[in-house]
Amino acid sequence: MPNALTLFKSNCTLSDSWWQAFDARAVAVQGNLVITTPNMHFVPEFHHFEEEDLQAQADGRFGVIDCFQWPQSYDDSFCHAVCIPQKEAFPFPHPLHWAWFTPSQDDLKSIPGNSFPVGTLAPDKVDGLQSLFKLAEQ
Secondary structure, three states: OOOHHHHOEOOOOHHHOOOOOOEOOEEEEEOOEEEEEOOOOOOOOOOOOOOOOOOOOOOOOOHHHOOOOOOOOOOHHHOOHHHOOOHHHOOOOOHHHHHHOOOOHHHEEEOOOOOOOOEEEOHHHHHHHHHHHHHHHO
16 A cells, blocks of 8 residues: 655656656655655754744844744645745845844944944945845835
8 A cells, every 4th residue: 555655756866857746855754744855865854843932033033943944844825935035045245145144243333432332233234234125125
């Protein structure tokens, strides 16, 4: 009797023909989930957080529950989630490069005569973020 794993062909190469819906280079099973990847030799560990609240951390990211970083389960309600851009797809000087910018102390220009550790964002960083803002307005 066929099971979930028998639906997939392993080690598919381009010479075998075009990839189809059930082609996979790696398959993993976790509970009742079948996780596949067409282009990697392994499947990254799947983190399933039903009980966790999704909230930004101090650095503006989402930690281990980051849907922009880890493999996600497919849901018809969120069918476009696979279209989330990745940082590596937009190297500098592309404006979307700035979507992953995390300011550090080195990015701040201190205010002269102020004894508090505050400052303004360096002009080149402001220009980069403004280019991202202009792209978002389009």
